[in-house]
Each structure stands twice: as structure tokens, then as C-alpha cells.
Amino acid sequence: MSVPRSRSPLRAGWAWQLLTLPMLLFILIPLTALFTRAAPREIIATLNQTQVRQAVGLSLVTSLISAAVTLALGTPLAYFLSRPGRRLYRLVDTIVDLPTVLPPSVAGVALLLAFGRQGLIGRFLGVQIPFTTLAVIIAQTFVAAPLYIKAAAVGFSAIDPELQQAAALDGASPWQVFRHISAPLAWMGLVSGLVMTWARALGEFGATILFAGNFPGRTQTMPLAIYIGFEVDLNEAVTLSLILVVFSFIVLILLKSFLQRGIQVPERKISTPSDLR
Amino acid sequence: MKKFVLLFLLGIMAAAACGPLPTLTGAPVTLVPRVTPTQSPAPSNNLTVLAASSLTESFTALGRAFEAAHPGVTVDLSFGGSQTLLTQLLNFAPADIFASADTRTMQALIDAGHTSSGKLTIFARNQLALVVPAANPAGIASLQDLANPGVKLVIAGSSVPVGNYTLKLLDNINNDASFSSDTVKKIVQNVVSYEDNVKAVLAKVLLGEADAGIVYATDITPETRDSLKVITIPAGLNVTADYPIAVIARSPNQDLAKSFVDFVLSADGQAILAGYGFLPPE
Numbered sequence: 001m002s003v004p005r006s007r008s009p010l011r012a013g014w015a016w017q018l019l020t021l022p023m024l025l026f027i028l029i030p031l032t033a034l035f036t037r038a039a040p041r042e043i044i045a046t047l048n049q050t051q052v053r054q055a056v057g058l059s060l061v062t063s064l065i066s067a068a069v070t071l072a073l074g075t076p077l078a079y080f081l082s083r084p085g086r087r088l089y090r091l092v093d094t095i096v097d098l099p100t101v102l103p104p105s106v107a108g109v110a111l112l113l114a115f116g117r118q119g120l121i122g123r124f125l126g127v128q129i130p131f132t133t134l135a136v137i138i139a140q141t142f143v144a145a146p147l148y149i150k151a152a153a154v155g156f157s158a159i160d161p162e163l164q165q166a167a168a169l170d171g172a173s174p175w176q177v178f179r180h181i182s183a184p185l186a187w188m189g190l191v192s193g194l195v196m197t198w199a200r201a202l203g204e205f206g207a208t209i210l211f212a213g214n215f216p217g218r219t220q221t222m223p224l225a226i227y228i229g230f231e232v233d234l235n236e237a238v239t240l241s242l243i244l245v246v247f248s249f250i251v252l253i254l255l256k257s258f259l260q261r262g263i264q265v266p267e268r269k270i271s272t273p274s275d276l277r
Numbered sequence: 278m279k280k281f282v283l284l285f286l287l288g289i290m291a292a293a294a295c296g297p298l299p300t301l302t303g304a305p306v307t308l309v310p311r312v313t314p315t316q317s318p319a320p321s322n323n324l325t326v327l328a329a330s331s332l333t334e335s336f337t338a339l340g341r342a343f344e345a346a347h348p349g350v351t352v353d354l355s356f357g358g359s360q361t362l363l364t365q366l367l368n369f370a371p372a373d374i375f376a377s378a379d380t381r382t383m384q385a386l387i388d389a390g391h392t393s394s395g396k397l398t399i400f401a402r403n404q405l406a407l408v409v410p411a412a413n414p415a416g417i418a419s420l421q422d423l424a425n426p427g428v429k430l431v432i433a434g435s436s437v438p439v440g441n442y443t444l445k446l447l448d449n450i451n452n453d454a455s456f457s458s459d460t461v462k463k464i465v466q467n468v469v470s471y472e473d474n475v476k477a478v479l480a481k482v483l484l485g486e487a488d489a490g491i492v493y494a495t496d497i498t499p500e501t502r503d504s505l506k507v508i509t510i511p512a513g514l515n516v517t518a519d520y521p522i523a524v525i526a527r528s529p530n531q532d533l534a535k536s537f538v539d540f541v542l543s544a545d546g547q548a549i550l551a552g553y554g555f556l557p558p559e
Contacts, residue, residue: 112484112486116484116485116486117414117485117486118484118485118486128429128486130481130486131429131431131469131470131486209473210477213431213469213470213471213472213481214434214470214471214472214473215468215469215470215471216471219470227473228434228436228473231358231360231361231364231436231437231473232435232436
């Protein structure tokens with residue numbers, strides 16, 4: 001600490017990089033182990049099983065719907081949470097945090113007690129939600145929506161309020177301010193938050209199996225099929241795990257390069273204003 | 278100081294690179310039974326018992342009674358799905374005794390050479406029970422009613438013993454002349470969820486989400502009895518589950534483990550099991 005900063009910056013950097021390895025290997029080794037277990041031929045054979053394809057299809061459809069529902073219903077809440085000065089801010093902020101910190105099994109029990117046939121709200125609905133695909137979407141949205149709401153709130157809060165005030169002074173309605181000022185400026189937060197919500201919905205297990213049950217083609221998403229498959233058909237569990245790992249990797253890395261470009265473009269514009277030819 | 282840190286890091290690196298890597302990547306989740314001669318650890322006064330989930334209450338009581346009869350001995354119990362416990366045992370989980378909810382699981386352990394006696398010893402039997410919520414929203418009075426349109430039936434999946442017994446029950450209905458030929462087809466169409474353990478089936482019925490569920494007779498306990506209505510399954514159709522028990526071959530406490538098994542089979546042990554609704558072995 002007392003060493004002058006200029007003396008050995010390189011060596012310090014080298015040691016620092018070495019320190020990253022144990023954790024990196026810790027994450028990487030189990031994921032690599034998945035690949036050593038499955039032979040390509042077995043993977044293809046497993047992929048052709050109806051139950052596996054149903055699980056993949058159901059997972060994609062439900063997680064995308066959950067992300068869309070989150071976008072529609074979560075954005076107003078994120079907008080509210082972007083201004084810490086507002087009344088009840090801390091309370092609302094904490095409520096939104098809860099699904100993220102609680103175990104998903106708590107979410108599953110809570111959803112059953114709320115939307116179950118004898119639940120707080122479910123008893124007035126006339127239709128039964130548990131054991132349906134709708135229950136899967138509800139469970140995913142409940143658990144995953146906070147990730148988008150928090151990220152979008154951070155995105156909105158980074159906007160200079162004067163821009164919004166100026167637009168309002170010029171006669172823009174609150175919707176026009178949101179549509180033409182806030183949303184375009186906060187889009188990076190919205191997109192990255194939405195992808196995190198989608199990825200979390202894709203991996204949702206605990207709340208789904210408790211609230212929606214396990215029925216192939218209707219409520220058995222990939223994580224449920226992996227869990228059940230672990231006891232019956234290990235190949236199925238490993239294949240589905242591999243799909244999730246590869247898929248998540250591709251989506252996350254595409255998102256990161258996409259966001260990287262999003263950051264670089266305005267910077268270039270600002271740094272070289274005379275570049276306009 | 279810096280040199281020390283570097284050496285330390287290199288040590289970690291070496292350990293990470295040479296130690297766990299080959300074993301972890303080379304031998305992923307092993308489900309294939311391999312029996313290798315291992316040196317037995319010293320015997321102790323601790324018995325580790327792995328038992329099926331449906332034995333949770335009864336084996337807890339058996340363990341306490343055994344401890345009371347053998348001062349200084351402690352019985353550690355671990356409960357789980359029979360299939361999960363089998364996987365653990367085949368991967369050399371430390372244990373002295375295994376009690377499973379079906380003979381198929383135990384036979385797999387015997388065939389892999391992991392038991393001391395190599396024989397199937399049945400210590401108790403269980404039966405299936407058809408349960409509905411106390412309010413009985415679907416008005417179910419018999420097995421036949423499970424085929425009524427719109428009934429929401431929850432059963433266990435075939436990954437666990439109780440799910441296999443349920444399939445056997447459906448098979449028995451199918452072979453029974455007093456039911457119409459499409460009864461089982463209609464019942465299966467009414468299944469809304471294949472739960473991964475029997476307690477999850479029971480919970481869905483207790484919560485009123487399922488109109489009916491098929492569980493073990495022993496799941497109807499004093500705690501759940503008031504919230505449930507039990508529909509009788511005719512004796513000729515009901516499926517009997519045999520519960521086997523075995524001493525693990527690599528256990529260092531062969532004598533003590535053997536005396537626990539003897540206790541379970543004794544009149545005192547059988548009385549405890551009967552108190553939890555189990556039937557004696559044939």
C-alpha cells in the first residue's frame with residue numbers, strides 16, 4: 001500500500017490476474033464437466049425425444065411471454081422507481097426486491113395461496129390457474145420481473161431531469177416525454193434488464209414445480225425436465241443442461257457486444273464532432 | 278511479502294491445475310455402480326440410516342427407541358426419495374443401513390454387491406390410498422369417479438416408487454371386468470400433474486388444488502386426517518408396497534447395524550411401524 005504507484009504497475013497487474021483464476025476455474029470446471037459426459041450421438045438421440053422437445057419449446061414460449069408481460073407491466077413501476085425522492089419510494093423499492101431475495105419455493109407457496117383454487121384471489125376467478133401453462137408464466141414473471149424493473153429504473157434515473165422538463169415545457173404530454181425522451185435515452189438499461197429477466201425466467205424451477213406442477217408439454221419446462229430426468233434418464237438431464245448452458249452463453253455474449261456498441265457510438269460522436277463530412 | 282504471495286498463488290494454481298481438474302472432467306456424475314475394495318474405517322457407536330421419504334415419521338421413532346435400548350449409541354437418519362438414496366449409495370455415500378420403499382431399488386443395490394447379506398429382507402408393507410380434500414369439490418366416492426370429466430387428479434411420477442405403484446393400480450383397474458374398458462384412459466386424461474414425491478401429491482390435495490390424489494396409506498396421519506377424505510380402494514385392486522431393509526457391506530459397524538435391523542423386525546419395532554399405519558411383512 002505504501003509502494004509508490006509508479007514502481008511496479010505491471011507486476012501488480014500480473015499477480016492480480018493470477019488471483020482471478022481460482023474463481024474462474026471454479027465456475028468453468030463444472031460447466032465443462034457437462035460436456036464431457038454427453039456424446040454427440042446421444043445428445044442428438046435425446047433431442048429427438050418428444051418430451052425433450054416439448055420441454056425446450058415450452059421453456060422458450062413461456063419465458064418470452066414472461067419477458068413481454070414484464071416489459072408491459074414493469075416499465076411504469078421502473079419509471080416510478082427512477083426518482084428516489086418520491087413518496088413511499090423506499091417501501092416500493094423493497095417490495096420489488098423481495099422476489100429476488102426470497103427462495104423460489106417461497107414464491108411457489110405464496111402464488112398457490114394467492115392464485116390457487118382456494119387462494120386469496122383464486123377463489124373468485126372461477127377458473128383454476130395451477131397446473132396450467134399460465135401458472136408457469138405467472139411463476140416466471142413473479143420471480144424474474146424484478147431484475148428488469150431494477151435495471152430499467154437505473155436506466156431511467158440516469159436521464160437528466162432537465163431534458164424531460166424542457167420537453168414538458170415545450171408542450172409534450174407525459175406520454176410523449178416518455179416515448180421520445182425517457183425511453184430512447186434509457187434503452188440500454190431496458191434491454192439488458194429485459195434479457196436478464198428472460199434468462200431468469202428460462203431457468204425458473206422452484207416456484208414453477210410448486211405452483212404449476214409437472215406435466216409434460218403443459219407445465220414441464222426445461223429445468224423441471226432436468227430435475228426429473230436426473231432420476232430417470234441422466235442423458236436427458238445432461239442434454240437439456242447443455243442446451244441451457246450453450247443458449248445462455250450465446251445470448252449473453254451477443255447482448256454484451258450489442259450493448260458495447262451502444263456505448264461506443266455516442267462516445268465517438270461526442271469525441272469527434274468535427275468528423276461530420 | 279510479494280514473493281510469498283506469488284508462491285501462495287502458484288500453489289493454488291498448481292493444486293487447481295493438477296488436482297481437481299482431471300478427476301472432475303474425467304469422471305463426471307457417476308451413476309454406474311463400481312465396487313472397489315476400500316479399507317473399512319474403525320467401528321463407532323454411530324449408525325447412519327438412509328431411508329425412503331415415506332418412512333420419515335416411523336424411522337425417526339424407531340431410531341429413538343433403538344437409542345433408548347442401546348445407551349451410548351446414536352442413530353443418524355437421512356430421508357429422501359429411494360432412487361436418490363440409491364444413487365448416493367452406489368457412489369459410496371457413508372451409511373450403515375438402507376431402507377427403501379420398493380424392492381426394485383434395493384435389488385439394484387444388492388446386484389451391485391453393496392449389501393452384506395445379498396438378500397431381500399422385507400420389514401413392512403404399505404398400501405395406496407385415494408384421498409380427496411375434506412370438502413370433496415369433485416364429489417368423488419369411488420375409483421370409478423376418477424374418470425369423470427373435469428376431475429383434476431394429481432399423482433406421483435414414475436421416477437419414484439409410489440408413482441410406479443400408482444401405475445400398477447391403474448393396470449389393475451384396466452384388468453378388472455367391473456370397470457369399462459376406457460376407464461383408465463379417462464383417468465389418465467384427468468391427471469394434471471406428475472409430482473416428484475408423495476408429499477407433494479398430498480400437499481396439492483391438502484391445499485384443495487387437486488380434486489383427488491393417490492398417496493400411501495401411511496401419509497394419512499393425525500395431522501392430515503382432518504383435512505382429507507379417504508376413499509376406499511377395493512382390496513382386490515390395491516397395490517401393496519414391500520419395504521426392504523439391508524446392512525451396507527462397507528459399513529464398519531456390521532454387528533450394531535445387524536442389531537438395528539433385528540430391532541426393526543422384532544415385535545417392538547413392528548409395533549412402532551404399525552402405529553404409523555404400516556402392515557407387517559407377509
